[in-house]
Amino acid sequence: MLLVLNRLLRHNLRNTLNVVIGRIGRLDTADDKTVREIVETCKQLLTMSDRARMTERLVTRDADRHDSVVDLVEVLEHQIESFEDRYPNVTTAVEAPKAAHVSADPAVATAIDELLTNVGQHAGADPTVEIEIRRIDDQVELRISDDGAGIPAEERSVFTGEKQISHLHHSGGLGLWLVDWIVSQSGGTVEIRSDSGTTVVIRLPAVEQGQGST
Numbered sequence: 001m002l003l004v005l006n007r008l009l010r011h012n013l014r015n016t017l018n019v020v021i022g023r024i025g026r027l028d029t030a031d032d033k034t035v036r037e038i039v040e041t042c043k044q045l046l047t048m049s050d051r052a053r054m055t056e057r058l059v060t061r062d063a064d065r066h067d068s069v070v071d072l073v074e075v076l077e078h079q080i081e082s083f084e085d086r087y088p089n090v091t092t093a094v095e096a097p098k099a100a101h102v103s104a105d106p107a108v109a110t111a112i113d114e115l116l117t118n119v120g121q122h123a124g125a126d127p128t129v130e131i132e133i134r135r136i137d138d139q140v141e142l143r144i145s146d147d148g149a150g151i152p153a154e155e156r157s158v159f160t161g162e163k164q165i166s167h168l169h170h171s172g173g174l175g176l177w178l179v180d181w182i183v184s185q186s187g188g189t190v191e192i193r194s195d196s197g198t199t200v201v202i203r204l205p206a207v208e209q210g211q212g213s214t
Contacts, residue, residue, distance in 0.1 A: 014049050017042045051178055054110055069207050070108060072100045072140055073133055079112045080131070087120035089127075096133035100140045102204040104186035111179040112142070115200050118175070119146045139188075140206045145199040 021042050024035055073096050080092060102108075119129045132143045179202075180190050188204035 014046060017046055017049075051175060054107070054178060068104065068106055069101055070104045070106060072102050072104075072108070072142060072204065073097060074099070075109045076112060076131065076133065076142070079109060079116060082113070083116040083120065086117075089125065090120055091126070091128040092131065093128065094131045096131070097135070099209075100133050100135065101207045101209055102140045102186075102188075103207050104188065104204050105182055107182045108186060108204070111182040111202070112144075114175045114179050115144050115202075119144070119148075122148065135206055136203075138206050139203045142202040142204075143199060144201075145197060147197045 021039055024039055076094070076096065080094065084090065084092060116129070119127060127146050127148045129147075130143075130145045132141075134141050134143075176192075183190050183202055183204065186204055188202060191201040191203075193199040193201070
């Protein structure tokens, strides 16, 4: 019943918001600040709808999807390409081996995209992001560091459990919660550090080439 309600709400929400955005685009006051704020709010709700859809997929998919063999370097390269197209003002520095195979749900690509998007949205006007992948014993570590404000404290508090997801604390926190869900379902961990900037560290089980499923 919950899954049916989720689909129904997402479908109606997306359709209604698309109608609203389409109608607003026809207004003569398209440059008005209030109109821009309405459009931005609608887009944020659409993003929440997409996150709810991804959460549903993670809940209902087969368990064997969680331990597929994924080349984390290849996934990262694809996500960085998309990220740089969306945020051309961000300077990206990457240090990674040619390949780093891990046991993970393929949805780990969504987790990386979510973290990079947070950098683009919150790290300032001309931010720099440093990304590193390295093997540490039986794990592969992905480290994403930015030199700006990074993930807001309010959103981090939802992720760490200091605050519950509610009508006041939901949108960004839901995205970080989704990151944690994907990684934890893959047997990994997520850590957020904030001092001069923000660093997110993801650790996933390492897999030797030729080992495990594909």
